[in-house]
Amino acid sequence: MTYRKVNTLLLSLIALLSLSSVFFLYLLTFQEDFAKILNKQLKNYISSPYQIGTAHISPFRNFPNIAILAKDVIIYENPQSGNKPLITINKLYLQLDFWSFFRKNFIVEKLEIDEVAIQAYIDQNGITNFNVLTSSDQKSGDFDLDLNKIILKNTRLNFLSEKDHTSFKGNFEKLQLKGKLQSEEFNMVSKLNGEIISFYVDSIRIFNNTPIAMNADIQVNTSQNLYKINHFTANLDETSWLLSGQLKSREKMFLDLKLNSDNINLAEAIRILPVKDKDTLSNFEFNGKVSFKSTIKGMISDTVLPEIKINFNLADAAVRIIDKDILFNKINLSGNFSNAGFANHKNGRLTVDRAEVFHQNTSLNLKLSADDLIHPFIRMECQSTLEPDLLALLGGLDEFKNISGKLDFNIKVNGYMDSLKSLNFNQSDIRIKLTLKEFSFRYDDYDIKKLTGTVNTEENNSRILIINSLSGIFDQTDFKMSGKIQNYLSLLDSSGKPAAFNIKLNAGSLTLDKYLKSESSGNNDQSEGYKSVVFPEKILYLADIEVVRLKYQNFTAENVKARLKYLDNEISVSDARLTTAKGKLSGYGKIFPSGNDKFQIDGIVHVSDMEIKEIFREMDNFDQDYITDRHLSGITDGNLQFSLKFDYLFIPDEASLFCLADVVVSNGNIRNFEPLKDLFGFVRMKKLEDVKFDKLENTILIKERVITIPYMNVSNTAFNIALSGTHTFDNHIDYYFKVNLTDLFFKRYNRNITEFEASEKSSNGGINIYVNMTGTVDDYKLKYEQTKAKEAFKRSESIKKTELKEKIKTPRKENQQEMEFYWENE
Template sequence: MSFSKTTQIILSLIGALAVLVGGLLTWAYQYRDDAFQYILKEANQNINGRLTARDFGFTPFANGIGFSFSLFDVHLQDTAYTSHRTELLFIQQFTIQVDMKSLFKKEFQIKSVCLKEGKINILVDKEGYSNLSVFRPRDSLSVAKKTDPASLNKVIGNLKDVCFKNVLFSLENIRKDQHIALKAEDLTNYVNRRDTLWELELKGKVYFDEMAFNKKRGAFLSHKPTELDMNMTFSSQTSFLRIFPSKVKVYDDTFELKGSFDFAPQGHAHLEIKTDTIHATRALAIIPKRLADTISRFNILPVVTATVRLDAPLFQRENPMVSIDFQTKTFNYESPMGAILNVVATAHFTNQANPALPASDQNSRLIAKHVTGQLYGNIPLNTFFTVTDFETPFLSMEGNFKADLPQLNSLFDETYFRLNSGKALISYCYTGKMNPIFNEKTNELNGKLDGNAKLENAAFTYFPQRMNFTRMYSSIRFNEKMVDLSYLHFNHRRNKIRISGKVTGLLPYAFNSSDKVNGYIALFTPDLGLDWIRDYNKTISRKNNKLFTKLIAKIASQLELKAVVMAKKVHYRKFEATNVKGHIYFSEKSVKCENVKMHAFGGDFQVTGGIEDFDRPVHRLYARGNVNHADVQKVFYAFENFGQTTISDRNLSGKISTDFTYSSQLTTSFKFVPASMKGRLSFELSNGELNHFEPIQRIQRIFFRKRDFENVRFENIKNQFILQGQELNMEQMKVESSVLTFFVGGTYSFRDKTDLLVQVPLSNLKRSNDDTIMHNLNGNNLVIRALDEKGEIKLKYQLDWRKKLRRADRPESSPFN
């Protein structure tokens, strides 16, 4: 065939087609108005309402072989529109595409429907009336005029798609307090019919304003742009819509969706939504705001993998049932006790914990089956908890901490503490309010706490005092008010300490409390060495920023500890005592003891006293007590001769009983401030001996050369001493010894002011074994004055006759003036 013939045939076909189209267009426009009025008339005869349109359009061969009919400014109103004023439908352009082949068979089959720019508003009022009644046939219609399902199937049986362009849809069920509102921005529903089952593929963009199945409980998908890619089936017989696994994209998060809608009068919507790695904040935005706000109050908002199951009644005034299973990714949580890092949790939430009760906040429950993390980033944490009643959340929690102590050194200042070894195990159970757990006004937990703690072979060093604690074991129980020390055993140097007791006010410090901490303990040790006290240094600096160092310093500043001390043996430098019992009180600023009794110096020793003002540059020491039947040599030895060298434990023996009071200032290194010393001592010395005492031996060389002053034995001696600064003033006392009787009084000084007056009755010159001889100062006396001259005691002697002695009573006539 030649090129010219081919061209001629093509041109002929185009011409014929043009004539056909032209003819059709001519026919369409010729009968346009008649068709428009026919369509409106037929539609209005088959509805229980009123359908109107402003204009009618016709387009042949639209989207293939077929015709498109368009109605413009379409309004659909039910018969009660004048009362409720809610149009069921307003569409600016309603387009129907009709299959051309069906027209040649004198049939009307719709291939597609498209709605552009408009609103669809479904209303159900308080009485249950719905504007969907517009689709109910009129009672006045004859049977012949009523809609024939078979005829309807012929019309829409080959429908392929329905599209929506910027169409608002709303369902307002006033009777059930429900509201669903969305905008189909560009949405197409691809349709395939199999008998009574419609296969649907819904794709496009939808903006959800809200889905409120109960407006009082809040709405799902509030103000959320979404993209839909959904596969569904709809049964026209059962009014049941099934959603097969589909995808819904909300913002940047993609959800897998499946479920069903049962449009029967008692029907429900069942949805299952899954998501991978969505941030909890965005996930909560999908569920009702009130429920989301309740969950948000817990401040646990990690990235999660979640499955949400929803059971929502479509036409009943009930709350939807929500069930959520989720697994978190690693996140950090700021708990009331401090930061918990690297948290991972598996949990389940439902708002219908009791199936016999309706879904509600009060019937909600969150179960965290397994939660792990590191408290403060160092202490391994395992816990299980349940939260119920989201109206006023109630928490039940169990958990434990387990840690190798050296791993916690980063929480301490290395210049103060070092954990050397050991393990710590803490288990606990809490039931009570969740928000808040701790009441700052009452300084108490808002619930019940029970737990136990153990230390196993712990050891640590406290550097400021050069103290090492080793072999530390403990069994501790605690509740919201008290810590009960079943036992706390540890070694400090050679001391083996055993402690039991109770501490109150300690646990609130985990929640940043600053109130008093009170301890009541019993301390036992077989052998307590106190030499470490000399290494005492200043307490922890408040400027330290390490967590536990600050916490210990804070607790120490508020700690008041009362202890019953029992020790088989106590020793400090040269001091030793046995069977020590008494009460001791510790605080940051003071140490006090009360009625501490012991066996010491070969006798019984009881003392009450303490050291105060640790927070000041100068401390205060005070004491009162008594010693009964003690070995005076041991007393002087234990107290290192009271800091003087004139008379020492090598010179004395005998039994001494005393009552004393004493006070003094101390330096920060616990040295006495001599000028501040004050005291009063009443003593009785029996069976005493003074051996190798140089001042007495000097008297022997001059006056009593034939007597043995190397070993001088005394009868009972009683006197009272008053300490003022560095001077010890004593009243004149009579001393009856194995070598002579003398009277002594005056001032003994710990510096250079010693001034003692010794008077020896000359009746001593006659040696007699007659105990009936009474020596006194009424006769002639040898007067010896002991004066401190340049740090050395000098003796001055003078005979004193009675007459002179009487004049000596006057200061101006003293023989030493």
């Protein structure tokens, strides 16, 4: 190296050092002035209060440009919203053009912010706390923006809108905007990486801890407020979206966009669905791919949405219910959606062209269309063959156990919906066909087996459901059912006309012990498992019932036939007939509410040729052992009128029982009845151990827990006896007897008539003896009472049957025409 070259290099270094010294001296002297200028100029851009902790010049950060570093910058919310911090910045860098810095005509080319927190808020009245920028005419010419890059690092954004019920929280590692951002027309490239912590709309969770990444290339024309999207991709938790089109904004925003996505992972798509309770989806596993193409076109404002059209497709997907380990596969779905814009929802339409779902041998096919998203009108056709294990999953049927068999259904619906979840049954045409084959299940303690038959709506009237020879086994009872249900949809929606049943039911042998628990069943808590008696509203019921054999404890009835009708909270029974106790029984009656959680039964029964011994045996001797089937025999005929109330536990109110029985007993026999054998303590007559009579007639009254037996005669070859009296439900007795004894009787036992004070001669020359039996059935006393006995007989004879019958309101026997429903075609 020559001396001249060395000398030149040294001179250059000295000049550079001198220039640098001058530059740094300038910076040091100007730094305090620049902080004041920066603080002054920011007031031209920000209308709210703010503060800057420190600000100094950093010459080497972006050399050869000048960098300004401001720390601890706080911008407060607009004064009408309060005085809380809106934006908090740890570090803020401004990159200035080198020559503009020295000319003091500062031009900011780059803005970089690190560690920023934003707290944005909109109140219920729509007032924001982030309206903090001044209008453009307030800006000064000695401090201007010519940005070509904006970088935000480590940004935390919290946003809450009480007006729209929306909240958003997000953390973003880096947001970068590149382009001639202050030009009238420029190309902007942006990148974003971060995480959406939470995003809620109307308490519906849209996103939660969702990674997000975006890349965009947008052509901006500020003079026309036009934004053309050349390229925009967004990745939300491995779900990719592609957006293109343009936006134009003046007073209102106009959109013309296309949003497409192919091969979206179904599991990831489900995660971002706006479902209120997403935790329920954790019990499902999703596999498959979703793709859709959509267009968004039109104006957007507070009252108007753009028209949105979406074509969607789901191919060969699978869903597994984890806790039940049930897999649905080969799921194929395609369709389209259009909202027609918020202002014209009546043209909105959702169409599912096809939907297929498979589970082993189960298949489901669905077609659906819905018009008018405010009051949707839907058209749906669904066909399926369901396997037993799937039925428990439909409609919350977890109470149904041990399901087996086969169920095919075909449903067609044309009707209006009150909401997206509720079908208006009164304005809908619903066609149903259910086919059951060997269908069985267990509900509560009841087994229903081998249900076979069809149920379908009538061809000319969809309001009528026809039951076609439905057969099965209820517990151990075979049954067959057929009939119609008019207005059956009222069972699902009570606002319509009453549902009217017209059913014919045939059953085999039915045992009622399981369903009617007696008081002696050992259940100390009788209320357990019972519910209050409920008479349903808006239901009419007419049923012809035939049961081959009916059994309850010892009671057995055969060939049971009856017609049941339910109308106006009253159950009426007519044309009831059955065979029991080797005789026949027929009658009619009614059951109705009587207040205070009680219901009442009124009825009239006619019996013929029934054996008394069998009656007592089958009725378990009426739960007493005073006089039983061992003591009695004979054939009875009669008429019985009764009224009885029950409480909600189906326990009878004994005090309410009123019964009037006209009874005729033929070929009767009383054997070994101790009170009769002891009737005359002075004599043990063998013939009293087996008393036979040809005919006995009387009217028995039961009222207020007292059985009243009016005066009656019992004719016997050995003697004649008359009696009357009362017998309470607590087994207190008060009987009076009149017995005619012949002289032969006394001669045989060497007795003289004068020994009996309560005696008299009868009109036919015999002797009448009067005896009173009082006490209880287990401890009674006998004494001779001629005067009191005659008075009791006289009172008893004065009671007329017609007077007794007026004390009970007899249920009216309805004729055949009154029991029919009128089936109208609608």
